[in-house]
Amino acid sequence: MLKLEDSYSHKGQRKALVKTLENKGIMDKKVLNAIGTIPxxxxxxxxxxxxxxxxxxFPIGEGQTISQPFTVAFQTELLNVQPGDKVLEIGTGxxxxxxxxxxxxxxxxxxxxNKKLYQRTKKFLPKIGININFYQxxxxxxxxxxxxxxxxIVTAGAPVVPNSLLKQLKIGGILVIPVGDRKTQKMxxxxxxxxxxxxxxxxxxxxxxxxxxKEGWE
Structure with a gap:
């Protein structure tokens, strides 16, 4: 069994991080609470x-990164997730x-x-009680x-908005995606x-x- 410690110090650091995100303009209490909860x-x-x-x-191997908390909070706030929403995430990381x-x-x-990241994360998330549907x-x-x-939600920079994703969205649905060149993108x-x-x-x-x-950077 995976042995991971979530100490008082870690909890205190999360509180400080939440305060930083509030100061940067994140207002959704549910999003801030989630970031304050997940170690x-x-x-x-x-x-x-x-x-x-x-x-x-920070880098997580395989040329990929774990996104900046502000970025995660910003994208999640834009997504306006409601309980029971069926959400597609592009880029498990x-x-x-x-x-x-x-x-x-x-x-x-x-x-x-990335197959290695997929295998690693598919194995890891259930061990900390996070149960999602994984695909590679x-x-x-x-x-x-x-x-x-x-x-x-797309967690990688796209050259254009993939038409496939817009097609797969319900009427009234929301797509949040960074679009631009390989260096910077607009959310x-x-x-x-x-x-x-x-x-x-x-x-x-x-x-x-x-x-x-196929609809990203080949």
Missing amino acids: RHFFFDSALHSHAYDDKA SGYQAAILYLLGAEVHSIEY GDGSLGLPEQAPFDKI MKFIKKTAKQVSQESYSNFAFVPLLG
Whole structure:
């Protein structure tokens, strides 16, 4: 059995992190509560535990990163997750974002391009009580067999908005995705008004690893 300790010190660091996120403009109490609950240091190698509650991204191997907590909070706030929402996450990575979605009451379907990361995270998350649906494959194409989704969140930078993802969104559904070049992207929020009409909002710049796949960076 996985032995992981969540000490008073860790809990105190999470409280401080939540305060930092509030100061940076995150207002959704449910999102802040989830970040204050999930032990982020569980997702780090022990050598990096002292940095787990810094508001920074860190490498997790395979050329991937665990996103900055502010980025996770910002995307999750835009997604407006409601209990019972069927949520598609593109880019499982460490599983931290999926854990936040799960805590908010979502039915999470998460797809990871990298096979090693997929295997590692699929094994790890259930050990800390996070039960989601795992898939390995091309996230830029979504998961047509599980569509439609109430919400879709993309945790990698896309050159364009994949049409497949918009198609797999329910009417009234929300897609949150960073779009731009390989270095910086604008955070975009799309709301599917009708089968053919989509509204969009654009937010400030972020830097994500590239979205790989047929409708991403090949």
